[in-house]
Amino acid sequence: MSNISHQAYVHPEAILGENVVVEPFAFVDKNVEIGDGTLVMSGANIRYGARIGKGCRIFPGAVIGGHPQDLKFRGEDSLAIVGDNTTVRECVTVNRGTASKGYTKVGSNCLLMAYSHIAHDCVINDYAIVGNATQLAGEVEVDHHAILSGGTLVHQFTRIGAHVMIQGGTRLGKDIPPYIIAGREPVCYSGVNLVGLRRNGYSNEKINEIQEIYRIIYQSGFNFSDAISKIEKEFEETPEMRLIVDFVKNSPRGIVRGYMG
Numbered sequence: 001m002s003n004i005s006h007q008a009y010v011h012p013e014a015i016l017g018e019n020v021v022v023e024p025f026a027f028v029d030k031n032v033e034i035g036d037g038t039l040v041m042s043g044a045n046i047r048y049g050a051r052i053g054k055g056c057r058i059f060p061g062a063v064i065g066g067h068p069q070d071l072k073f074r075g076e077d078s079l080a081i082v083g084d085n086t087t088v089r090e091c092v093t094v095n096r097g098t099a100s101k102g103y104t105k106v107g108s109n110c111l112l113m114a115y116s117h118i119a120h121d122c123v124i125n126d127y128a129i130v131g132n133a134t135q136l137a138g139e140v141e142v143d144h145h146a147i148l149s150g151g152t153l154v155h156q157f158t159r160i161g162a163h164v165m166i167q168g169g170t171r172l173g174k175d176i177p178p179y180i181i182a183g184r185e186p187v188c189y190s191g192v193n194l195v196g197l198r199r200n201g202y203s204n205e206k207i208n209e210i211q212e213i214y215r216i217i218y219q220s221g222f223n224f225s226d227a228i229s230k231i232e233k234e235f236e237e238t239p240e241m242r243l244i245v246d247f248v249k250n251s252p253r254g255i256v257r258g259y260m261g
Contacts, residue, residue, distance in 0.1 A: 008040075017054065029065070035084065049077065049096045053084035053108060061091040068095045068120035070138060083108030083126065090114040097121045100139065107144070119156075131168065143178065145200060161247050163200065165193045175251040177217075178243050179210050188259045189218050206240060213244055218258035224248060 002016045007024035010016070014028045017036035022028060028046045035054035040046060044058045047065030058064065065080040067073060078097040082088065085108055092112045097103040098120045106118060107126035115133040118124065124142040131150035142148070142160045149168035159175040160166070166176065167183025167190070176182045179197060181190045192211050202210075213235065217227045228248055235241050248255055 032065070047080075047096075049079045051079055051081045053082055053086065055085040056082060057087045059088060059090045059092075059114075062088045062093070064088065064092075064094045066093055066095050068098050068138070070098050070120050073098050073120070078120075079103040081105040083110065086110040086112070088112045089116075092116050092118070094118040095120045098138075113150070125162075145196070147196065158253060159247070159251065162243065163193055163196050165196055172256075173253070174256040175247070175253050177247045177251075177255050179240070180214065182256055184259065188257050189214070190259060209235075209238065210240055210244070213241060217244075217248070224255065 002020040004010055004022040005024040008022045008026045010022055010028040011030040013030040014032040016034045019037045020034050022040045023042040025042050026040045026044045029048045031048045032046050032050045034052045037054055038052055038056040040058045041060050043060040045063045047063065050065035052064065064082060076099050080094050080096045081103055083106060086106055089112060091114055094106060095104055101121040104118060104120055104122050106124045107128065109127045110124060111129045113130060113132040116130045117135045119136055119138045121139045122136050125144040127145045128142050129147045131148055131152060133150055134148045134152040136154045137156035139157045140154050143162035145162055146160050146164040148166045151169040152166050153171045155173040158172050161176055161178030163179045164176050165181045170183050170187050172187055179193055181193050183190050192214055194207060197207050213231055216231055217224065220227060222230060228245055231241065231245055
């Protein structure tokens with residue numbers, strides 16, 4: 001049984017799992033699905049097309065499934081998906097997708113801090129943290145375990161790699177490859193995310209491998225294409241090496257530059 005306040009509105013066609021709590025003055029629209037054990041707090045607004053997983057916490061003022069802020073949107077059916085055990089704090093907005101992708105997706109075990117905005121057709125993978133007032137434009141991709149500190153502004157179509165740390169207040173217009181710290185103005189490579197990697201169980205040997213790869217990319221004097229060719233020829237094929245190389249090779253916007261002093 002779910003616990004729905006008589007002062008909340010839940011559309012009769014909405015599908016709620018077991019032990020869902022909907023507090024007073026929350027709104028749950030039709031064509032909404034909410035998984036077992038999720039808490040929808042007072043004043044939260046779960047709109048048409050929202051798909052929320054199990055064990056989530058949706059705080060007051062959050063809006064999940066609002067219409068995309070895209071002039072090409074014509075009211076087509078689309079989704080706003082939130083995975084299991086994700087926390088959506090106060091006044092976060094997660095817009096639905098458009099015809100481009102059909103969905104906006106936030107993974108499991110994520111934290112979307114207050115006033116952050118996830119625009120249409122974004123994809124945020126598991127264990128990501130999006131800091132207070134961070135703004136993601138349309139079609140941004142954020143890989144697992146990435147951390148975007150408060151006030152980060154992300155240009156549309158930008159890709160952010162796994163285990164990345166973005167300095168607060170940074171403006172991103174280039175792709176951010178995996179395992180690094182990015183910050184400064186204009187944004188640039190600021191080293192490998194040592195603390196984040198250690199917290200997530202990476203060995204010193206593996207961290208050293210990642211550091212050596214980025215020395216070739218950013219400190220060897222090669223352009224990015226030549227650096228990637230050198231890495232593929234000289235480094236052992238490992239998952240980390242392949243993730244970095246494939247990210248750089250498949251970056252249509254180009255990756256962030258190194259720090260020039």
